Amino acid sequence: MSFPTTDCADADVSAAADSAQPLNAWLAVFxxxxxxxxxxxTEFLPIGLLRYISxxxxxxxxxxxxxxxxPGLLAALAAPLLAIGVGRIDRRYVLLSLAALLVVANLLSxxxxxxxxxxxxxxxFGIGLGGxxxxxxxxGSRLVQEGSVARATSIIFAGVSIGMLLGGSAGALIGEMFGVTGxxxxxxxxxxxxxxxxxxxLPKLPVERAMPARDLLGIVLTGNGRVGLLVMFLALCGQFAAYTYVTPFLAQQAHFDAASISAILFAYTLVGLGGNFIVGGLQRFSVKTLLAATIGLLFGALGMLAWWATSPAWVLLLMAVWGLAYGALPLVLQIWMAKAAPDAQEGGMALFVANFQISIALGSLGGGLLVDGLGVSQALGYCVVAGIAALLVLAVSTRKT
Incomplete structure (x- = not known):
């Protein structure tokens, strides 16, 4: 896994490479x-639709x-299994097959x-997502020249934020207007x-070497890799135990209507984009410091939202802080993992995806049990325990990051 740097010379090289890049290469990236x-x-659509499905x-x-x-559980299984199972199959055909599976899944839904x-x-859908x-x-590194890889990768990963915008906020609005089917x-x-x-x-993307199963263990074999995976699991479980049920919370506890909820979820993710960019300007701080600050901010806002949501203005402010912190979290986690195992890139990405997805799955499952047993407001409050646990694990990690 590689990340863009802020070095001016690198930026000049990247700009020159971009200008020399064939149009077909950028079309493939897009x-x-x-x-x-x-x-x-598609992944986040049910979050906006939860009330209507129920x-x-x-x-x-x-x-x-x-x-x-x-889908989170299936994606967690599919990511490493497909990374190994596709062997030397041309990646163009792999991606087209996964895109076709997405069509079938959405048609069935x-x-x-x-x-x-x-x-x-x-x-x-979960199988296709993990794959x-x-x-x-x-x-991205297969589609463009070396100097443009960072930009191509950032364009691809921008799809995560845009998808969250469409899936959460648009899902709530479309569910109100046209229902789940729409x-x-x-x-x-x-x-x-x-x-x-x-x-x-997409051009043909042949591969010379299949990924061996042992490459999946590259991150696990390092101390910081194990710490990062555990912190990631705890923090994301807490995040998605809460976020999966944010729509009923905003409706039942904060008494917002459907249009307002859609706007709030849109703003939540838009602010999250800001958190992603802010991390890029804080590279002078250690990754451990950034990770602790991000988790602390996220769960601090979540705790206050659950227990002191006394006015709409207060709820909106805390939702903004929550969105800012979550927008930064995945990038900080990726930077941690890249530093923990710089030589295990492809296998590391598969394991990163698997851990991310199983955290979403178990977090939403645990959140559902809490919501059904305690009610949505108290459930959000108990999610803070996962954040505290993540900070404790991080605190006892003394390895240099």
Missing amino acids: AVAISAIVFCT AGMNVSEGTAGLLVTA MLASSFAVLLIGRVL FWAVGAGI AFALALGLSVLSFVAQALW
């Missing part, structure tokens, strides 16, 4: 970025959260007349667009 947007939109299919909100849990069928569609990030996350119809249309873009613009 095709993968479109796929990233659609995968992330009411329309006669299941509890905790049970509806399985639509986030199930759109046509679902029961919660069980909708859940099957989400399971198929896409295991193969597609680092594909929301998944939108996802289906976008997934067809993604497939067509890749079919038109």
Whole structure:
């Protein structure tokens, strides 16, 4: 995993490389970025739709959260297994197959007349999601010249933030206007667009060497790698135990209407983009300091939101702080992992994706149990325990980062 630097000379080299880059190379990058947007939109769509799925299919909100849990678990399994299983198959055909699976999953979700069928569609989606990030996350280095790799990778990863914008905020709004079927119809249309873009613009991407299974252990074999994986797991479990159920919280506890909730979720993710850029300007601080500050800010805001949501203005302020901190968290975690195991890039990315997705899955599952058992407001409060645990693990880590 590599990250852009802020060095001026590097920026000049990158700019020169970009100007010399063939148009077809950038079209290929944008095709993968479109796929990233659609995968992330589809992943987060149920968060905005949670209330409508619960009411329309006669299941509890905790049970509806399985639509986030199930694909997360499947993605966690699929990422390492597909990274190894695709062997030396041309990556163009792998990505096209995953894009086709996304079309099928969204079609099934759109046509679902029961919660069980909708859940099957989400399971198929989870397989495609894990495979896409295991193969597609680092594909930028195969599409452009060396000096443009950082920019190409940042364009692809921008799809995560854009997908969160569309999936969470637009999901809430479309669910209010057109229902669950309309929301998944939108996802289906976008997934067809993604497939067509890749079919038109992706070049052949042959590989010379299949990834051996031992490459997955590169991060695990380092002390900082193990610490990072555990901190990541705890922090993201707490994050998604809360975020999966933020829509019912904003409706039931803060009494916002559907249009306001959509705007709040849009702003949450937009502010998160700012958090991502802020991290880039704080490279002088140690990664450990940045990680501790980010986790502390995130769960501090979450705790105050759960226990002291006394006014709409206060809720909006805390949602902004929460969004800013979460926007920074994935990037700080990636930097930590890259420093922990610089020689285990492809296998490291697969394990990173697997850990990320299983954290989403178990977090949303745990959050659902808390919501059904305690109510949405108290459930958000208990999510802070995961953040405290992550900070304690980080505090006892004395290795240089």
